Amino acid sequence: MSFIESIEKIDRDLFLSLNACHSPFFDQVMEAVSQTFIWIPLYLFVLFLIYRKLKWQVLAILPVFILGVVLSDQISVYAFKEVFERFRPCHNLDLVDLVHTVNGKCGGKFGFVSSHAANTFMFAALSSLFIRKKWFIILIFFWAVLVSYSRIYLGVHYPGDVFFGAVLGLVIGVGVFYLYTFIYKKIKA
Numbered sequence: 261m262s263f264i265e266s267i268e269k270i271d272r273d274l275f276l277s278l279n280a281c282h283s284p285f286f287d288q289v290m291e292a293v294s295q296t297f298i299w300i301p302l303y304l305f306v307l308f309l310i311y312r313k314l315k316w317q318v319l320a321i322l323p324v325f326i327l328g329v330v331l332s333d334q335i336s337v338y339a340f341k342e343v344f345e346r347f348r349p350c351h352n353l354d355l356v357d358l359v360h361t362v363n364g365k366c367g368g369k370f371g372f373v374s375s376h377a378a379n380t381f382m383f384a385a386l387s388s389l390f391i392r393k394k395w396f397i398i399l400i401f402f403w404a405v406l407v408s409y410s411r412i413y414l415g416v417h418y419p420g421d422v423f424f425g426a427v428l429g430l431v432i433g434v435g436v437f438y439l440y441t442f443i444y445k446k447i448k449a
Contacts, residue, residue, distance in 0.1 A: 271420040275349055278412050278419065279360050287362045290410040294376065302403065306387045313391065321440070325386060328436040332382040332429050336375040340428070346372035350415045361415040374417045377425030378432070380404040385433025404429075 261269070292298055311318040348371035350359045384404040388397045408426060411417040417425075 267420070271418045272349075272355065275412060275418045276355070276358055278409075279349070279415055282360050282413065286413070290413040291362045291365075293407055294410040294414055299403075299407075303383075306383075306391070306400075309396065310387070310390050320444070321390065324436055324440045325383070328382045328386050328432055329379055331436065332378040332432045333375055335432070336373050336378040336425060336428060340373045340424075341368070341370040341375075344372045345370050346418075346421070348416050348421075349418055359415040365414070365416075367416045371417045371421045372424065373428055374408065374411050374421045374425035376411050377404075377408040377417075377422045378429040380407045381426040381429030382433040382436075383429075385430045386437050389434070389437040 307318060307322065310321055314321065347369060348367060349355050350361050350366035351369050351371075352359075381404045384400040387400055391397075404426070408422045411422055412419060
C-alpha cells in the first residue's frame with residue numbers, strides 16, 4: 261500500500277467512525293448548523309463588533325469579507341474539487357451503504373476540499389484579526405469547527421476534506437487581512 265493509499269484509508273476509517281455516531285435529534289441539529297442562512301445573525305453581530313471598534317471603517321472592511329468569501333469558495337471549488345475530483349463519501353460506491361446522510365442529501369459529486377470549512381475558517385480568521393478579543397476568537401473558531409464537523413456528520417465530507425478546507429480558509433483569511441492592512445496603510449500615508 262502506497263503512502264497516499266494509507267492516508268486515504270486513515271481518512272476513510274476516521275470518517276466512518278465519526279459518521280457512525282448519529283441520532284435523530286443531532287441529524288436535525290447538524291443539518292441546521294450546516295445551513296448558511298441560519299448564521300446571518302452571527303455575521304451581522306461580527307460586523308457590529310467591528311463597527312464598535314473601528315466605527316465607519318467597517319464600510320471599507322465589508323468588501324474585504326466579501327472578497328475573502330468569494331476567494332475561499334471559488335478556490336475550494338475550481339482549484340481543488342474540480343482538479344482532484346475526489347468523490348464525497350456519499351458518492352463513493354465502496355462506502356455508500358455505510359454512510360449516514362440526512363434526508364438523502366449528498367451535494368455535488370466531489371468533496372476535496374470542503375467549501376464550508378474553507379468559508380467558515382476564512383471568516384473566523386479574518387474576523388479574529390479585526391476584533392482580537394480572546395472570548396471572540398474562542399467562540400468564532402468553535403463555530404468554524406462545529407460547522408466543519410457537521411459536514412462529516414452529514415456524510416458529505418471526509419475529515420481530510422474538512423482539514424484541508426480549514427487550512428485553505430485560514431490562509432485566505434490571513435492573506436486578505438494583510439492585503440487590507442497593506443492597502444489601508446498606503447491610503448493613509
